[in-house]
Amino acid sequence: MTGFESFVGINPWTALFTFCNMLITFSVLKHFLFKPVKKMIDDRQQEIDTMYADADAAKQKAAALEKEYADHLQSIKDERDSMLREATARAQKREEEILNEAKNEAASIRAAAEADIAQERKKAVNDLKNEIGGMAVEIAGKVVEREINESDHQALIDEFIRNVGDAS
Amino acid sequence: MNGPKIYFTIPLFGGIDITQTTVSSFVVMVLLCVAAIVLGRDLQKRPGRRQVLVEKAVTMLYDMVESTMGKHNSYWTPYIGALFLSSMCGSFIGMTGIFRSATADLSTTVTWALMTSFLCWGCSIKRNGVGGWLKGFTEPIVVMTPMNLVSEIAQPISMAFRHFGNIAGGSVLTSLVYSALATVSAAVLGLVGKSFVVGILILVIGAALLYSGVKSKKMARKIFGVVFVATGALSLLGLTGVPYLEVGVPGILSLYFDIFSGGVQALVFSLLTMVYVGNACPPPQEA
Numbered sequence: 471m472t473g474f475e476s477f478v479g480i481n482p483w484t485a486l487f488t489f490c491n492m493l494i495t496f497s498v499l500k501h502f503l504f505k506p507v508k509k510m511i512d513d514r515q516q517e518i519d520t521m522y523a524d525a526d527a528a529k530q531k532a533a534a535l536e537k538e539y540a541d542h543l544q545s546i547k548d549e550r551d552s553m554l555r556e557a558t559a560r561a562q563k564r565e566e567e568i569l570n571e572a573k574n575e576a577a578s579i580r581a582a583a584e585a586d587i588a589q590e591r592k593k594a595v596n597d598l599k600n601e602i603g604g605m606a607v608e609i610a611g612k613v614v615e616r617e618i619n620e621s622d623h624q625a626l627i628d629e630f631i632r633n634v635g636d637a638s
Numbered sequence: 639m640n641g642p643k644i645y646f647t648i649p650l651f652g653g654i655d656i657t658q659t660t661v662s663s664f665v666v667m668v669l670l671c672v673a674a675i676v677l678g679r680d681l682q683k684r685p686g687r688r689q690v691l692v693e694k695a696v697t698m699l700y701d702m703v704e705s706t707m708g709k710h711n712s713y714w715t716p717y718i719g720a721l722f723l724s725s726m727c728g729s730f731i732g733m734t735g736i737f738r739s740a741t742a743d744l745s746t747t748v749t750w751a752l753m754t755s756f757l758c759w760g761c762s763i764k765r766n767g768v769g770g771w772l773k774g775f776t777e778p779i780v781v782m783t784p785m786n787l788v789s790e791i792a793q794p795i796s797m798a799f800r801h802f803g804n805i806a807g808g809s810v811l812t813s814l815v816y817s818a819l820a821t822v823s824a825a826v827l828g829l830v831g832k833s834f835v836v837g838i839l840i841l842v843i844g845a846a847l848l849y850s851g852v853k854s855k856k857m858a859r860k861i862f863g864v865v866f867v868a869t870g871a872l873s874l875l876g877l878t879g880v881p882y883l884e885v886g887v888p889g890i891l892s893l894y895f896d897i898f899s900g901g902v903q904a905l906v907f908s909l910l911t912m913v914y915v916g917n918a919c920p921p922p923q924e925a
Contacts, residue, residue: 473644475657475743477806483654484642484663484745491667492753495724498671500716503678507696508715510681517683 602634603627642743659743666727666740670720706909707916714915717757721750722908729805729900733892741903742806744798751794751801754911761918797910804903808895815891841870 475481606627642658677692685693699722703715725741732739740746762771775786844866851859 475642475644475655478744478802480745480748481655481657481659481743482745484657484659484743485749487660488663488740488746488749489753491663492720492724492750495667495670496717496720499674499720499723502671503674503692504696504699504716504719506678506681507693508700510683510685511693511697514683 599631603631606630642738657743658738659740659746662728662731662737662740663724663746665737666724666731669727670723703912706912707919708921710921711916711919714912718908718912721911722904725750725801725904725907726900729903730896732805732809733896739805739809739896739900741801741900742809744802747798747801747907748794750907751798754797754914755790755794757911758914758918761915765919793914797907801903801907804899808899812891812895837870837874839870840866841874844868844870 603624607623610623645656645658645661648654648656677688681689696719699719700712700715703718704712707714728740728746729742730739731737732742759771762774766774775790776783777786844863846863847859847866848863851857851861851863
């Protein structure tokens with residue numbers, strides 16, 4: 471039978487079909503669209519939250535490590551500085567010691583050398599005296615060709631030498 | 639104005655009528671289910687363009703439901719979404735010209751409105767028990783009981799008739815305007831006469847007027863020229879059998895009555911459902 475329904479009216483069969491269609495649409499939409507999409511969004515949100523939390527934790531850890539390293543570095547620097555200071559002080563002390571030692575040694579060497587020189591000089595003067603005396607005797611012997619009394623002779627020479635020494 | 643056409647009747651249980659509404663509603667269901675399965679398939683953590691759009695739409699629906707019904711009722715979203723989409727597609731399907739709008743049949747809207755009411759009652763009974771639900775009608779005072787009963791009964795009826803009336807009325811108006819425009823275009827055609835010569839003559843006069851108007855910069859001649867050219871062209875169109883007035887104007891009306899009204903009614907219907915069901919399911923701490 472074909473025809474038209476009334477414009478304003480309710481057909482119970484149509485209502486039933488509509489009801490069933492609505493139920494099917496609802497369950498299909500829920501099962502295939504809303505649930506998976508919502509789950510995906512929630513999963514992603516959770517993942518992002520986790521990632522942010524991880525990143526924050528890593529950042530904090532890195533900051534802590536950085537601080538630790540900075541402290542460590544500072545302590546090393548301090549230690550180095552103190553060591554340097556100590557070493558410098560020690561070196562200065564040692565330098566002074568060495569200098570003093572060297573000065574003392576030099577002074578003692580100088581004193582010894584001066585003493586040596588004085589002795590040598592004395593010796594040289596004596597040698598010279600003797601030689602000049604001998605030479606003078608010889609020359610005088612040759613000149614006068616006569617024997618002079620040894621003791622007079624010696625006195626004469628000494629006097630001469632003294633005069634020479636005084637002159638020089 | 640007729641109701642939905644009955645295609646045939648299955649001779650079971652005293653005759654099951656298969657009407658235009660039955661078919662439309664079935665087509666809408668199939669469309670929505672296929673769309674849901676296609677769009678909800680193959681979801682990735684890093685979404686493509688399609689998935690972004692789908693997620694945006696789903697999130698919007700969830701936000702809408704949560705802002706209207708509260709966070710604890712967000713599990714209602716699939717039902718509200720199904721209702722909204724069914725209603726909207728049920729209205730839009732009338733625009734195809736093949737199907738009649740499913741929502742232009744009172745059977746459809748009454749069913750949906752009754753579903754909303756039953757959901758409300760179900761929620762109330764689940765929360766307060768049957769006694770608590772019945773007692774709710776006597777609040778705030780016993781004298782209000784008849785009023786409460788009337789409002790409870792009026793609620794689905796008003797929802798159903800609002801939706802039905804908007805869509806059906808829209809289609810009635812559109813067809814009225816359509817037939818009226820057919821009359822008008824026939825009248826315009828009769829005015830010019832059923833002769834090609836007259837039409838061409840008017841067109842030529844109009845073109846000449848327009849040309850001289852543009853040349854001498856006279857506004858009046860330009861306007862007359864445009865009117866003459868339009869009349870001539872339309873009469874020629876009418877002579878060739880093109881129902882020109884029926885082409886453009888109903889399209890604009892249809893824009894309002896089918897698209898705007900269909901969308902708004904779908905929104906209103908789902909919003910009302912959300913509000914009613916949300917009232918029946920208050921937040922857990924208040925229960």
